[in-house]
Ligand code: SF4
């Protein structure tokens with residue numbers, strides 16, 4: 001970690017008592033049934049993932065806490081958290097986890113569940129729109145720069161319609177369609 | 181002569197024609213046959229994986245399936261495209277249910293994902309298939325030992341069981357040009373590109389930390405092999421004066437630019453003037 005913990009207040013080990021009646025005991029199974037959830041239960045809360053995370057200092061819920069929250073069934077809190085969207089997908093936590101929990105991949109699974117419930121940051125919805133309308137995130141605008149480098153002005157082989165058709169029929173279509 | 185399906189993705193062609201051209205030129209010199217793939221588009225980026233896993237699987241499986249028509253591996257100059265393609269390749273090789281589901285969609289186009297054509301990063305193909313020894317033979321203007329910090333990029337290094345990439349690959353490729361590889365504390369850390377759409381300030385902090393760590397360790401240049409990492413480390417430097425009151429003046433070169441220069445190409449061949457932080461000073465480090 002590169003900067004001191006910026007948060008004021010009590011140390012992160014002090015947590016509020018958990019109201020058992022609000023827990024969704026199926027959440028862990030939901031994640032476990034997803035592509036990267038196999039090792040979820042192996043987490044022994046060592047917080048190595050948090051130590052490896054370059055941005056955990058600005059997170060309210062740290063990576064190890066999010067994993068714990070998934071196991072406990074705090075579905076709503078996890079899926080509504082900003083943290084899952086701030087995750088850099090840098091895989092440093094996952095690389096270091098001694099229990100082989102696929103921490104980063106599990107956060108990807110969480111984002112998909114959140115997306116299914118339309119809990120997506122506006123800017124990401126914007127990217128989804130770009131992908132669906134243009135079939136790519138970046139379009140060549142400065143084709144003279146390409147010509148300067150003796151490249152074809154347009155990208156050879158590029159064809160975006162098939163891409164657009166595919167994601168129109170999957171969740172992206174719903175996300176973008178639901179916006180209009 | 182090894183042949184490859186060249187998958188460009190959308191960022192390199194739009195933002196880094198110098199990277200694209202330098203890659204094509206060094207590949208040609210070294211006898212790698214790169215052929216632009218027909219009928220492909222974007223990989224969707226980690227953003228698509230986050231919101232639409234099945235869509236992400238399908239578009240990338242489609243790209244791989246197109247490559248499988250000629251059976252050659254895929255190479256790409258972008259870490260993000262590499263990560264998407266390789267992750268999907270890995271996943272579909274291990275998940276029959278998803279493979280069937282994806283293939284049911286691809287069938288409409290007469291395509292099928294089989295898992296024959298492997299997605300690879302350009303630098304890895306250069307290292308594994310051409311090899312340091314052959315590259316060495318082409319070096320006519322070696323660098324004078326100048327210190328270069330490598331930013332590998334998260335998505336080639338991790339998760340290792342998926343990417344099968346090791347840092348030594350990139351280190352050896354830099355060393356063969358005559359440069360010295362600078363070891364710096366934050367070598368594994370993210371450039372911040374992924375978080376740019378949701379929190380720009382945080383993304384800038386990450387880029388700045390990285391640059392600080394590199395320069396403090398004595399790097400004179402940095403190198404990347406990814407357009408998104410390039411953006412973060414090169415372009416973002418221009419704004420750091422305002423946000424942090426700091427100036428790094430650390431030129432960031434795409435790897436094929438360095439290799440091309442060491443192989444005797446001139447600065448226009450590798451598009452040096454397109455780098456945001458002026459990188460022309462690398463010329464002074466070339467020896468005859
Ligand atoms: S590093 Fe692994 S085992 Fe340790 S807390 Fe994180 S997820 Fe759990």
Ligand code: SF4
Pocket residue numbers: 049052053054055056063086087088089090091092093094103104
């Ligand atoms: S992948 Fe996300 S949670 Fe894991 S270390 Fe990187 S930023 Fe932190």
